[in-house]
Amino acid sequence: MKCVTGAEALDMHEEFDLLLLDLRLPDIDGLEVCRAVRATSDIPLIAFASADRGLDRVLCLQAGADDCLAKPYGPRELIARIEAVLRRARPARAATRRTPAVLARGSLCIDPATREVRLNGRLIKLTRKEFDLLHRLAAEPHTVHSRARLMADLWGYREGYAPDARASRTIDTHVSAIRTKLGAPDWIVTVRGVGFRFGRT
Incomplete structure (x- = not known):
């Protein structure tokens, strides 16, 4: 499912197993979305930034993204990176998941x-x-x-x-x-x- 705005992503990300985040959003800075998601969720997150914005790629990793791809990218590279992130995330999420208190x-x-x-x-x-x-x-x-x-x-x-x-x-x-x-x-x-x-x- 595709979200057009950062607000939609923040509202709906818990429904999914993986979040693909473009840092260029119409309403909220993508780095802020990344930080907000990571503050409340351990969902695997891959971000995308322009090839000429190397600092953005560094900052999004520091903000909690599991990986960051430079645009444009090929579909095979994207699939490989998704598979790698999911492999790393599954045991960590299973080990740290606790039932929240009522x-x-x-x-x-x-x-x-x-x-x-x-x-x-x-x-x-x-x-x-x-x-x-x-x-x-x-x-x-x-x-x-x-x-x-x-x-x-x-x-x-x-x-x-x-x-x-x-x-x-x-x-x-x-x-x-x-x-x-x-x-x-x-x-x-x-x-x-x-x-x-x-x-x-």
Whole structure:
């Protein structure tokens, strides 16, 4: 499956066994996408950079890519590199994979392994980003998470990014949807001028 933007790649990469990433993206710097993916996932990742951008290839390897090809490249080379990366990744992933702990917050149960949320035993259907946002807040219930931190960690924006009106609306929309699906606004508390925190412990 092909993703056109970095945001789509960040939202969907956990569904796949391998990520092929072009560093030239229309919305987010490819290096930032690489760092964001590697911060939360051990998915095998091969990046692509222009042949005249040798520094980019070095930086993407430092950002966590398993390999980086110079463009243009041949299909046989790509297949060989994919096979090599997958061979290296399978035993490492099998050895390090652990079952994430289930979070229980009162009547709310969040299972990161199955990505299921249940309230009083009833399954609550959340989108991928809604789940990620709720899990982040519930995992640190006494921490106020800034908008900039959430945009960096969950949406892949660069470190120190100051959310503009569009980005703020994105977070607000997800928070509002979660509150609606959980049936009460106090599951997530808005801390004015700062960000959000989990509302029930």
